[in-house]
Amino acid sequence: MHTHDWITTPLTAALVRGALELERTEHGGLLPHRLPARARAQCVDPQLALAESQPSGVRLAFRTRATAVELDTLPTKRVYVGAPPRPDGVYELLVDGRPHARAEARGGHTLTIDLATGATEHRPGRPATLRFTGLPDRAKDVEIWLPHNETTELVALRTDAPVEPVPDRGRAVWLHHGSSISHGSDAAGPSTTWPALAASRGGVELINLGLGGSALLDPFTARAMRDTPADLISVKIGINLVNSDLMRLRAFTPAVHGFLDTLREGHPTAPLLVVSPLYCPLHEDTPGPAAFDLGALGEGKLRFRATGDPAERAAGKLTLTVIRDELARIVRQRAADDPHLHYLDGRALYGESDYAELPLPDELHPDAAAHRRIGERFAELAFAPNGPLAARTA
Template sequence: MTMTDVPLTEALFRGAVEIEHTATGVQPHRLPGWARRQLPDPQLLMAQAQPSGVRLVFRSAATAIELETRPTRVAYVGAPPRPLGVYELLVDGRPAGRGTVDGGDVLTIDMTTGGREVTHGDPGVVAFGGLPATDKLVELWLPHNELTEVVSLRADAPVEAVPAGDRRVWLHHGSSISHGSNALTPTGTWPAIAAAVAGVDLVNLGFGGSALLDPATARTMRDLPADVISVKIGINLVNADLMRVRGFVAAMHGFLDTIREGHPRTPLLVVSPILCPIHEDTPGPGRPDPATLGTDAVRFIAGGDPAEVAQGKLTLRVIRDELRRIVEARRVDDPHLHHLDGLELHGAADEAVHPLPDALHPDAATHALMGERFAKIAFAAGGALA
């Protein structure tokens, strides 16, 4: 078996907004360079470089494929090590293998101080073998939860990039829940599951901790091609304690106005937050529960005062009400704008069965439930994105 290097061209990548050529390979980004320069926030820069929804797509008769990468994993002071990021191989849409990459860099974050430290390591390889020696569609999904520099791609047969345009493009923006927090695999995030059920091509701009109505994110969405669009907003605005009701309403209108500059008639679905009991009636800021630091089950708590809601502080209940009013007001002039209550994806009855394990993020089973529900509600006949 002779393995041959495959040129890492942009045509191979789906779900990335920009491909940066580095000294040793290529780095997929989910925000363009100008946006990263405008918003040099460490959390956002880390989140957008974690390739949730990004995959290499090509046709080949190869029976063996190797991907060499330099991952950057995230570790938290006082918390147990996180599992290695998973690479998934799909052949003609069906699972054909999973693997991990040893080595790489480690970014250690102190949640109490915000301090960050990087320990450098060597690249590693994930290999897939025993594939059918026939022409097939290959999708190699990168880990959704660790920054991944692709160093090289090798195969034992020629590889041909598949031009985009074979399916409708779904452009989605959201928080860490959309990014895939607590999902076990890159195809196990709720947007990836919904996209697979609906048969659409996902571009996932879910940014952990960073769905904050940033104008640069709106301009990025404005300029990207999309057949349908969704924006799931709320939880980060509450747990970051970023703004009050007056600012939120204006910023939300501005965010939608910017998207509409590039997509004036594209179906656009605004999704409110899923149930999160700690922030339903208690404002942020959110923070790790000190009593759980250093344990295997770090949990989050709300640090605000419910009495401050009367002065305009945001809770999830407030945001749901305001989003409903915003969409109703805009639909007078924008019949292609729609609203979905996030409680239809995960509500009180679901919380009783599938409680958020860290009080903030859904588990893998809840990601599956949310993805299937979203596909049924939004993409099925009669749905906002059908």
């Protein structure tokens, strides 16, 4: 094919799914955000800024007869001082919902992070071009899932046939919030994070607000969810509150109520599922904060350890066991007045026997096989005909 055969289609919100806001950059590209500017202005935590700019669950979606697609992107690569190199983020192209091809973008910006000191350095880079070929020559839905763990600016889209937005298929929108596990840490690719797998099996449209390290009951996240159109909502609460050691039980209980109250302001009757933490031996009965295991880092491995003292539970320090018990109690209390509120024990998704079979490689995050299991189980439990998120998936 000659270059003059390419059709360039402007990148607009009509072609992007899963982002809450699109920022027009100085290069004329689009930077997807998973929290709106108002929320970002209320927190200067660099961890949150990094997490919300990583486009987990964000994808380009269009209808076309094209057999070849080119996408120019400007990724930001993360380098951790002293740690093994991170793999490049993966782009996955799906045709009518089925995997067709994978690609990686070389180059781009580089963000160097020193875990010991917290210091960062940003080096600018150049865009990369991804090319996907061999698509079937017929009208079809094409999705390009952006890397779930790599900040990605969209620069240009070219195809060898015209592109139009995917028509509304009438699928329910599922809005989910959680930690780095929901964000997709250690999944094989963006369409195989556990929420993406669950959404595919449940036949729903995913908006994934899994924010690595940042599922902290932040009021601005609750307001962003309140203001986002959605049919089905889930919130996975717990692990980040323990491993950041951010609050005690006295603050936790009203913060959960406040978060749920805010969600209900915008979605008074939507099915709402509260999910407690997955099984994680590190923090089942030992409070945080979690810390990098510097001994493992010295061997080129990334591993975490708990630094709290189990005796501190008496003073209100949080553990996963404490949080599960309290979340179950809160949901029971509220469900008396809210028949669309439900609770799911995270150990039903990944429990002690799963840890024995598919252990957490760094003691916190599931691997690709565990993501698949969690996604399949969530779909079975939540999206089943009699499940808590079934009411509006038809």
